[in-house]
Amino acid sequence: xxxxxxxxxxxxxxxxxxxxxxxxxxxxxxxxxxxxxxxxxxxxxxxxxxxxxxxxxxxxxxxxxxxxxxxxxxxxxxxxxxxxxxxxxxxxxxxxxxxxxxxxxxxxxxxxxxxxxxxxxxxxxxxxxxxxxxxxxxxxxxxxxxxxxxxxxxxxxxxxxxxxxxxxxxxxxxxxxxxxxxxxxxxxxxxxxxxxxxxxxxxxxxxxxxxxxxxxxxxxxxxxxxxxxxxxxxxxxxxxxxxxxxxxxxxxxxxxxxxxxxxxxxxxxxxxxxxxxxxxxxxxxxxxxxxxxxxxxxxxxxxxxxxxxxxxxxxxxxxxxxxxxxxxxxxxxxxxxxxxxxxxxxxxxxxxxxxxxxxxxxxxxxx
Amino acid sequence: xxxxxxxxxxxxxxxxxxxxxxxxxxxxxxxxxxxxxxxxxxxxxxxxxxxxxxxxxxxxxxxxxxxxxxxxxxxxxxxxxxxxxxxxxxxxxxxxxxxxxxxxxxxxxxxxxxxxxxxxxxxxxxxxxxxxxxxxxxxxxxxxxxxxxxxxxxxxxxxxxxxxxxxxxxxxxxxxxxxxxxxxxxxxxxxxxxxxxxxxxxxxxxxxxxxxxxxxxxxxxxxxxxxxxxxxxxxxxxxxxxxxxxxxxxxxxxxxxxxxxxxxxxxxxxxxx
Numbered sequence: 001x002x003x004x005x006x007x008x009x010x011x012x013x014x015x016x017x018x019x020x021x022x023x024x025x026x027x028x029x030x031x032x033x034x035x036x037x038x039x040x041x042x043x044x045x046x047x048x049x050x051x052x053x054x055x056x057x058x059x060x061x062x063x064x065x066x067x068x069x070x071x072x073x074x075x076x077x078x079x080x081x082x083x084x085x086x087x088x089x090x091x092x093x094x095x096x097x098x099x100x101x102x103x104x105x106x107x108x109x110x111x112x113x114x115x116x117x118x119x120x121x122x123x124x125x126x127x128x129x130x131x132x133x134x135x136x137x138x139x140x141x142x143x144x145x146x147x148x149x150x151x152x153x154x155x156x157x158x159x160x161x162x163x164x165x166x167x168x169x170x171x172x173x174x175x176x177x178x179x180x181x182x183x184x185x186x187x188x189x190x191x192x193x194x195x196x197x198x199x200x201x202x203x204x205x206x207x208x209x210x211x212x213x214x215x216x217x218x219x220x221x222x223x224x225x226x227x228x229x230x231x232x233x234x235x236x237x238x239x240x241x242x243x244x245x246x247x248x249x250x251x252x253x254x255x256x257x258x259x260x261x262x263x264x265x266x267x268x269x270x271x272x273x274x275x276x277x278x279x280x281x282x283x284x285x286x287x288x289x290x291x292x293x294x295x296x297x298x299x300x301x302x303x304x305x306x307x308x309x310x311x312x313x314x315x316x317x318x319x320x321x322x323x324x325x326x327x328x329x330x331x332x333x334x335x336x337x338x339x340x341x342x343x344x345x346x347x348x349x350x351x352x353x354x355x356x357x358x359x360x361x362x363x364x365x366x367x
Numbered sequence: 368x369x370x371x372x373x374x375x376x377x378x379x380x381x382x383x384x385x386x387x388x389x390x391x392x393x394x395x396x397x398x399x400x401x402x403x404x405x406x407x408x409x410x411x412x413x414x415x416x417x418x419x420x421x422x423x424x425x426x427x428x429x430x431x432x433x434x435x436x437x438x439x440x441x442x443x444x445x446x447x448x449x450x451x452x453x454x455x456x457x458x459x460x461x462x463x464x465x466x467x468x469x470x471x472x473x474x475x476x477x478x479x480x481x482x483x484x485x486x487x488x489x490x491x492x493x494x495x496x497x498x499x500x501x502x503x504x505x506x507x508x509x510x511x512x513x514x515x516x517x518x519x520x521x522x523x524x525x526x527x528x529x530x531x532x533x534x535x536x537x538x539x540x541x542x543x544x545x546x547x548x549x550x551x552x553x554x555x556x557x558x559x560x561x562x563x564x565x566x567x568x569x570x571x572x573x574x575x576x577x578x579x580x581x582x583x584x585x586x587x588x589x590x591x592x593x594x595x596x597x598x599x600x601x602x603x604x605x606x607x608x609x610x611x612x613x614x615x616x617x618x619x620x621x622x623x624x625x626x627x628x629x630x631x632x633x634x635x636x637x638x639x640x
Contacts, residue, residue, distance in 0.1 A: 165379075165382055175409040176407070176408065176409050177408070177409060177410065178407055178408050179381055179383075179408070179453075179456065180379075180381055180382050180383070182378075182379055194378050194379065195378060196378045196381060196456050196457040196458075197378070197456065197457060197458055197459040197460075198410060198456035198457075199456070229459070230376065231376050232376065232377065232378040232459075344431075347431055347432070348429065348431045350431075351416050351430075351431040351432070352431075354409055354412065354413050354416070355413050355416060355417050357409075358409060358410060358413040362469060363470075366460055366469050
């Protein structure tokens, strides 16, 4: 009686869902239709892809069972159109041996499974059970995410009602500005904060900010709507919640100044522009026509960082981590091999660069 | 009313300041915790490294890490620098009405601290350490005054009168009915910063009325003469400071000698806009 148990389980899973059955030979599938009517809350029937698509747009449908070869619009085209509306919709194909090529193309669209014709009810039970269990698992995950979002919103309200602070983070060419902010107003879309003056300037410059509270696991990425320097207030639009990478001082990555020079050798010296630098990685760019470099290649970069005691290029051993090409420019990120001397060399540059960047920032934005 | 409204519109004090004050008071010398606070904020780290590598302090090698700077300066000095920097970040720096730029002000402050540090006896470590925060904070009231002057569009009138005044304290009292030191004390009170420092700053306007920390308040009075924003380290300002030094029972000849030996730095200060 195993199938009976599966059927009972399947019935309980299906009871809150609606299904769309599409086939041009419905009179051959009376058993299937009866089967669907018993299981599902609602069963919608269509004769071809056009009708199927129309019904899908009109009704709230959770699962689709469809044939492939149909007049007016075949199963493949109907699935493609429906997937444009709902990319995650579960689709089962009812296919015959002749449909194998079309079936293959449907797999690329993202179908859940297929059932061979003529449909065997016992096999259908197993397949439906698999698909419906998956649907239930997905909807539980979505529910948890929604609950977490609601919880995060509640925490923001909690912070506001109890006059507790939230950390606000901004960046200027790699410099990190971080301080406490107090919530003045919060709603679904936006959040108004009282911040210190330096943070307000940093936020005005970046037009973004990240909010971080120890009560929330994720950080909130926000965009700046407006600022009021007289009142030390900023109004932010909440964009996304995200899990931040762990950051500490050794991860400081700064934009470089013009005095930094570098080259590497492939047959000849190729000079490049250093974009960003940290003790662990260097990002640089150069003319794409010279790019004969692959990911994971070992590379020796000759680096000049304008440290007073040393006016020679320093050889930096590294591995190519990432390559991107855009508008005839090749951009590469290198991961540096551990070398105490190079680390110290770069650290000295970073500490001076931090000072000059902060001076630059304050000169530009402070009275 | 204008002054009160401006104070009430200020941001609340950064909670890290309270954390640092607690570290100072506990005397547990938890350098790890202090370094965590410093390293999480570029402005703190930069301020520390900038000071450590300034010619004033003459460390022989370039200091490139905050942990090294902390070990050279010690917990108390580093904590004080961080507190000052955090407060500078909190409130909008505004000395436009006094024709003083941010860069010039920092230079004046750093240079004056060097002078006073040399002046105070080595044995008086407590006094040296206690001096730093009020020495900076007592001027934040001027930011409010400067803001009000510009809001009221009185900058020309104010500047014309200010440039001629020989005593900033008296000038402020006649213009605003309060001295900037009193306003600084009110700001600290609004922030619930530290009662002792509030009182020290409040009594700089009237040192004779102070009951506690008299030596510190007298020193601050001497400093405010030296650093008179209308003519810092001018012949008149130095003279007034030396008179007060003698009056308060300090070694005025020592101070005179130290100031003379820093003529170059004074020249640089006068050259800054």
